[in-house]
Amino acid sequence: MDKLTTIDGRAYPFGMKNVDTDIVIPAHWLKTISRNGLGRGAFEVLRKEPGNVFDDPAYAGSPILIAGDNFGCGSSREHAAWALGDLGIKVVIAPSFSDIFSGNAFKNGILTVVLPQAAVDRLMEVAQGVNGTPDPIHVDLEAQTVTTRFQDRFTFEIDPFRKHCLLGGLDEIGLTLDQGDVIDRYEAKQAQDRPWVVPAAVA
């Protein structure tokens, strides 16, 4: 996983609430056996609408997405995070996220930043451009801040473990496997306490 420290750039002023992962990536894109190339299917239905932000050249390649409440609800498909990553998005800012999506995003090196609606509204304005040209947004994971050139400064909370993994680009599976002995001990105890957990063999 790539390290994520600071992200600087334009942001898609999307803002839509209750965006489900079927909207982020429709089911027919889920037939792939690869993690790559899903950006082409990202927001497929919304991109059929003229004037959508995702096809606006002013935002092409923006590393930040600003969304509304409950972003990523619905299906657990990690393809949603892969699709955003493939679009080049490194940070999603919203008032709230679904639990499954924010976990999936984190595991793919995408930072989800929760900010109050008023802050999100302000960042939407900045992303759209105070003078008609989109203005960049600066996200600093170490400092846990989102700032703009207009002196806006918003701080956000993040789980310390997630922060540590994102900053270091760490492989979570590798970290857990290093703890094989604690898992061994748990399994030995469970085999005594709840031996029935191992399913009956099927003939």
Add this chain to the structure above:
Amino acid sequence: MVKPRTLYEKIWDAHVVERRPDGTCLIYIDRHLVHEVTSPQAFEGLRLAGRKVRRPDLTLAVPDHNLPTTPRRDAQGNRIPIADPESAQQLAALERNAPEFGVRLIGDADVEQGIVHVVGPEQGFTLPGTTLVCGDSHTSSHGALGALAFGIGTSEVEHVLATQTLLLKQSRTMAVIVDGALAPGVTAKDVALAICGHIGTAGGTGYVMEYRGSVFRDMSIEGRLTVANMSIEAGARSGLFAPDDKTFAYIKGRPMAPKGADWDAAVAWWKTLVTDEGAVFDKTVVIDAADIVPTVTWGTSPEDVVAVTGVVPDPQSFADPSKQAAAQKSLDYMGLVAGQKMADVAIEHVFIGSCTNSRIEDLRAAASLLKGRHIASGIKHAMVVPGSGLVKRQAEAEGLDRIFLDAGFEWREPGCSACLGMNPDKVPAGERCASTSNRNFMGRQGPGSRTHLVSPAMAAAAAITGRLTDVRELLHNKEGVVA
């Protein structure tokens, strides 16, 4: 004195492998269901890193999302090729990965094959007090049996395959209490939709729900599976029912369930899995059973619910300006206008199936209305997709397939089917479906499809009249009295 704990806290505590200073816990996973859509990249990750599946014996693979629901073998028993090359490739990947990593696969033509969330309980793979995960958000279903069950992404699938654990933060707890008795014609699906409408699709975010109250105690296991299934539609990753005698009776004797002394030991522990007197929930939601009516959705979110006797809401009636805009967008997509009676909405498609409503009780409920009746002339396509091969076999033994076929329904092979627009079963753009599935998102049943979520009985009623219909009218007409 031991601090009183909720059911969730008891299961959580029993699965902590290691607690870290920041509160994150390494949680042991007892059960892992794997399907073809969210696993190929996980197995590939293991292969690239030279890793094994730690506990293949706790893992079960079943294809469901992509499989066409048309026959899978010809008269000679030869496999009928899958037309879509990408679907075929994904199914082939699961058939290759499961044996390579030593995981049991229930294959496409096995009678036990079906939707993972139907197969798990049916095989006795799902047990009370276990932690159960699957790369599918409707894994919450298994909470009906008292399993702490939740959907995970593919990276987590890979993590569980490799380590049999997940790193998690403990969730908050929410009691969802429904007391009283459900009126005739009101089903578990209506309860689930009422909950979505009451708390909204983000209302349960960050929480594990526990369903409490007389309605849930009185509910069958199959009804509980429907309710737990839709926990995620209210934002909760997981929804629990305390296991009881009904649960034990349901599980006993199933192929993968504990036997003999193991069974006795298991039941003894399962009986302790209730929320203690005095345990505190972070949030409590109370709904009166008498307020729950046969329900349909009008919009493109499962929280967009209304009584079937009601009307399409006016977007201006919502307090939140952004909800007003979203509601208007939904109505435009759905081709509905504010004030229109729901019972006047004509439909062209009926889908009875999905992990929400494809079990034998669901099929019985629909068949009991359809017996001796026929779908309306305006219905272009009506289809029943049993949740598993065993459900299908049971239904056929009861003659339900004949009732559906005589009524003008198609009788299909098990799978996820028209719930998610991924296999050939889709609703055409601009056309309207009364569906027993769980999501009415834009494009969910196919690009441009319009979905109205309903119970199996309401789906059957809609098929008979050709429009969204209050099932109670048909109960009246047929029996002379409300059933």
